Amino acid sequence: MKRLIELTVNGELHELAVEPQATLLDVLREQLGLTGTKEGCGTGECGSCTVLLAGRPVLSCLVLAMECQGQEVTTIEGLSVDGRLTPVQQAFQDRGAVQCGFCTPGMVLAATALLTENPRPSEAEIKKGLEGNLCRCTGYNKIIEAVKLAAESFNQK
Amino acid sequence: MHLPKFDYERLTSAEEAGRLLGRYGGDARLVAGGTDLFPRMKYGLLRPRVILDMKGLSVKSPEVNGDGNLRLGAMTSLAGLARDPLVREKAPLLAEAALGVGSVQVRERATLGGNICLETRCLYYNQSHTFQFTQACFKRGGDLCYLVPGGKKCLAVFCADTVPALISLGASIGIGGPGGVRRILLEKFYTGDAVQPLAISPTELVTEVIIPARPRIGGEAFAKFSVRGGVEFAAVTAAVALRMESDGATCSAAVITVGAVSPAPRRARKAEEALQGKRLSPELFGESARIAAGEISPLPHHGFSAPYLRECLEVQIRRALEAVAKRVRS
Numbered sequence: 001m002k003r004l005i006e007l008t009v010n011g012e013l014h015e016l017a018v019e020p021q022a023t024l025l026d027v028l029r030e031q032l033g034l035t036g037t038k039e040g041c042g043t044g045e046c047g048s049c050t051v052l053l054a055g056r057p058v059l060s061c062l063v064l065a066m067e068c069q070g071q072e073v074t075t076i077e078g079l080s081v082d083g084r085l086t087p088v089q090q091a092f093q094d095r096g097a098v099q100c101g102f103c104t105p106g107m108v109l110a111a112t113a114l115l116t117e118n119p120r121p122s123e124a125e126i127k128k129g130l131e132g133n134l135c136r137c138t139g140y141n142k143i144i145e146a147v148k149l150a151a152e153s154f155n156q157k
Numbered sequence: 158m159h160l161p162k163f164d165y166e167r168l169t170s171a172e173e174a175g176r177l178l179g180r181y182g183g184d185a186r187l188v189a190g191g192t193d194l195f196p197r198m199k200y201g202l203l204r205p206r207v208i209l210d211m212k213g214l215s216v217k218s219p220e221v222n223g224d225g226n227l228r229l230g231a232m233t234s235l236a237g238l239a240r241d242p243l244v245r246e247k248a249p250l251l252a253e254a255a256l257g258v259g260s261v262q263v264r265e266r267a268t269l270g271g272n273i274c275l276e277t278r279c280l281y282y283n284q285s286h287t288f289q290f291t292q293a294c295f296k297r298g299g300d301l302c303y304l305v306p307g308g309k310k311c312l313a314v315f316c317a318d319t320v321p322a323l324i325s326l327g328a329s330i331g332i333g334g335p336g337g338v339r340r341i342l343l344e345k346f347y348t349g350d351a352v353q354p355l356a357i358s359p360t361e362l363v364t365e366v367i368i369p370a371r372p373r374i375g376g377e378a379f380a381k382f383s384v385r386g387g388v389e390f391a392a393v394t395a396a397v398a399l400r401m402e403s404d405g406a407t408c409s410a411a412v413i414t415v416g417a418v419s420p421a422p423r424r425a426r427k428a429e430e431a432l433q434g435k436r437l438s439p440e441l442f443g444e445s446a447r448i449a450a451g452e453i454s455p456l457p458h459h460g461f462s463a464p465y466l467r468e469c470l471e472v473q474i475r476r477a478l479e480a481v482a483k484r485v486r487s
């Protein structure tokens with residue numbers, strides 16, 4: 001049976017009728033049309049469905065929409081302000097850390113969460129912070145370079 | 158991939174949990190972080206009629222009580238555990254083991270209680286059975302084993318990373334149910350039966366974890382071996398805790414717990430005895446690890462053969478012992 005939940009997505013409050021078995025990923029993509037969040041595996045292994053829930057990175061394919069009642073969600077669509085990219089997004093672009101782009105929303109959100117918690121990560125910490133995000137194109141080097149660059153621009157501010 | 162249909166109830170108190178568990182019994186499933194349950198439901202391995210969401214239950218912060226024991230709520234997230242200053246000070250072995258689970262995103266949702274109640278796993282069982290392995294194996298209620306054709310019982314293994322660490326620390330758990338709360342040593346919570354690995358009924362839930370105070374002189378270490386080294390269940394884990402004499406060099410008591418190679422975590426008791434009363438040395442570590450590899454027979458799992466795992470186990474225990482020797486506090 002559908003139930004009503006309140007969900008703040010990228011700063012905007014939505015009232016949504018959701019089925020119990022709908023995941024946060026299902027609702028973001030299918031009810032709200034926010035298709036930036038990707039489904040790779042659906043079972044927690046690839047990280048492409050990563051979003052920030054109350055500021056923390058989670059896998060939207062393994063969270064029920066109902067579990068998020070009253071909470072705040074940030075998806076890739078909610079990062080840039082007036083078309084201005086965040087330092088992480090800009091660094092991914094500048095370093096060529098995007099190829100097919102399927103992993104990119106999850107990577108960018110995981111990297112954003114990492115830098116929020118640890119603004120000066122070592123390379124080992126970057127790898128640990130992104131261990132849950134698979135990329136089948138870049139070979140990861142460009143992504144790690146991008147996170148280092150983003151950390152520099154974070155810290156210059 | 159979509160979840161099958163179910164009804165949803167959000168638990169708000171322990172009393173309500175007891176009442177609803179009593180009402181639904183085997184038709185309901187508790188969900189804490191969902192990082193183990195939801196993938197299994199997506200694969201079609203179970204189809205509960207009702208999901209009882211525990212996230213409305215209060216999450217108790219870690220605290221040290223009067224007798225020096227560390228008390229942790231079952232709903233504490235693994236990320237929260239690994240970050241918590243009190244846990245890092247009083248049970249660094251647990252924080253270390255928790256950090257090895259899954260990925261950042263998994264640990265953010267995954268709970269300690271869910272890790273303790275993790276289902277046993279098998280390469281053949283943990284997948285969708287729509288075109289391969291369609292005949293039910295022991296774990297799915299059938300009467301065959303894909304891992305060992307002709308085998309007489311299920312050989313799925315228990316892979317939770319925090320559990321060997323907790324057992325080596327002497328942890329016990331609180332289990333709440335219709336008859337109140339009972340407390341048992343965590344080691345006794347595992348039946349050794351891969352089909353029903355946990356000594357808990359469908360009307361009960363794990364409420365808390367209690368870890369005794371650390372010995373004044375001692376040290377601990379955790380080792381996890383997996384092929385990729387990230388977002389992967391263990392091939393073998395070993396958690397070692399040593400209590401030392403006042404000289405800081407002689408071992409007075411040891412606990413070695415091995416995970417992922419059997420349906421229940423295993424103590425390497427002979428290897429523990431070999432350490433007792435001896436001065437720590439590289440030779441002693443080698444000998445104790447050899448004894449452990451002799452007394453524990455690993456089940457082959459996830460593509461690893463039993464002889465390979467036996468060697469891994471010896472190496473991981475030796476390394477864990479070497480790491481403890483470097484960390485002994487006095």
Ligand SMILES: Cc1cc2nc3c(=O)[nH]c(=O)nc-3n(C[C@H](O)[C@H](O)[C@H](O)COP(=O)(O)OP(=O)(O)OC[C@H]3O[C@@H](n4cnc5c(N)ncnc54)[C@H](O)[C@@H]3O)c2cc1C
Pocket residue numbers: 043044045186187188189190191192193194195196231235257258259260263266267268269270271272273274275276316317318319361362363364388389390391
């Ligand atoms: C990609 C990926 C990688 C993973 N890697 C690892 C790993 O390396 N090591 C590891 O140990 N695990 C791993 N896991 C499994 C899982 O994430 C963890 O074991 C986690 O701690 C489970 O906790 P949870 O709260 O999410 O459990 P849930 O999925 O909510 O529950 C797990 C089971 O326990 C029951 N349950 C939960 N809480 C209680 C309670 N308080 N009382 C009674 N029953 C309860 C549930 O009904 C369910 O059957 C991985 C999972 C994924 C998706």
Ligand code: FES
Pocket residue numbers: 038039040041042043044045046047048049050059060061062
């Ligand atoms: S789609 Fe969620 S982790 Fe792969």
Ligand code: FES
Pocket residue numbers: 097098099100101102103104134135136137138
């Ligand atoms: S850019 Fe294609 S998967 Fe990462």
